[in-house]
Amino acid sequence: MNFKDALQGRRSVRRYETRPVAKEQVWALLEAAEAAPSAGNLRSRRYVIITGSQMRKVLALAAYGQEQVQSAPLLIVVCADVDRSSSRYGDRGSLYAIQDADAAAMCLLLAAHDAGLGACWNGAFDDALVREALGLAEHVLPVAIISLGWPAEVPAASLRRSLNEVVSWIE
Ligand SMILES: Cc1cc2nc3c(=O)[nH]c(=O)nc-3n(C[C@H](O)[C@H](O)[C@H](O)COP(=O)(O)O)c2cc1C
Numbered sequence: 001m002n003f004k005d006a007l008q009g010r011r012s013v014r015r016y017e018t019r020p021v022a023k024e025q026v027w028a029l030l031e032a033a034e035a036a037p038s039a040g041n042l043r044s045r046r047y048v049i050i051t052g053s054q055m056r057k058v059l060a061l062a063a064y065g066q067e068q069v070q071s072a073p074l075l076i077v078v079c080a081d082v083d084r085s086s087s088r089y090g091d092r093g094s095l096y097a098i099q100d101a102d103a104a105a106m107c108l109l110l111a112a113h114d115a116g117l118g119a120c121w122n123g124a125f126d127d128a129l130v131r132e133a134l135g136l137a138e139h140v141l142p143v144a145i146i147s148l149g150w151p152a153e154v155p156a157a158s159l160r161r162s163l164n165e166v167v168s169w170i171e
Contacts, residue, residue, distance in 0.1 A: 001114050010110060011157070013118025014068040016149025020051070021074050025115060029148075032111030033078070036103035039096035044085035045104050048134050050075040055133065062129035063122050063145060072120075072147035077130065078105045083139035094141075101143040108146060118151030 001009075030047055038044060050056060051074055059077075060070035069075065080101040086093030105121060112119040122145040130142045 006110050006114050010113040011118075011155040012120040013149075013151045013153060013155060014120050014147070015151070015153040016068075016072050016118060016147070017152050018073060019150055021117065021149060025117070026074065026076070028115065029076070029108050029111050029117075033104040033108040036100070036107040038100040038103065039085060039093075040088055042085055042088065042096075043100060044081040044093070044097040045101040046079040046081055046140055047104075048077040048079065048136075050077065058133045059125070059130060059145060062133060063125040066122055066124065068120055068147040069122055069145055073149045074147075076108065076146040076148060077134060077142050078108070078144045078146060079136060080141045080143050081139065082141055086139075098141065098143055101141075105144045105146060112146075112148060116150070117148055118153070119146050119148045121146055 026049060033047065034043065050059065056070050056072070056075060059075060060066060063069045078101050080094075080097035082094045082097045085097040085100065089096055109119050109121060123143075125142070125145060127142060130136075130145070131140070134142070136142065
């Protein structure tokens with residue numbers, strides 16, 4: 001798939017087949033995620049992979065009952081390691097760690113699309129519940145629960161704002 005097609009063709013996919021995603025494929029997605037830039041090259045991010053239905057249920061509850069979090073065969077929780085970035089950058093480090101995690105999540109979504117998988121970034125969840133369920137340390141902030149699987153739907157393209165609305169040119 002060429003880069004333009006990957007960018008234009010990616011959709012948030014929320015319905016999945018039940019067949020599992022192979023471990024090697026998940027590994028390839030994580031390698032794509034780790035190709036993302038990071039502040040000071042610290043790579044202040046972590047990934048937690050979930051396949052079990054009981055934990056998916058717990059996370060779906062933490063995500064306000066979002067169905068795709070329960071039904072996806074696999075979840076990848078992308079987290080920001082705030083201490084790692086703050087130890088070099090002080091207060092700015094918490095923002096950098098979140099940006100490091102966001103950049104990785106975006107690369108992962110594009111790689112999933114390129115591999116024919118469907119994925120959705122789920123950002124609406126209760127941080128404390130997710131942290132508790134996954135046993136994350138206080139300095140590790142869950143940023144995205146990515147639900148992932150073989151797609152069982154082809155969503156329509158989302159509406160985009162016009163560039164004129166969002167761009168300012170300053171000389
Ligand atoms: C920060 C962030 C949080 C999001 N949270 C959710 C979410 O909790 N649940 C959900 O179904 N989709 C969520 N999405 C996906 C958006 O709804 C989706 O990207 C948007 O509607 C555009 O559709 P597209 O991804 O198909 O282009 C989130 C996306 C981002 C970037």
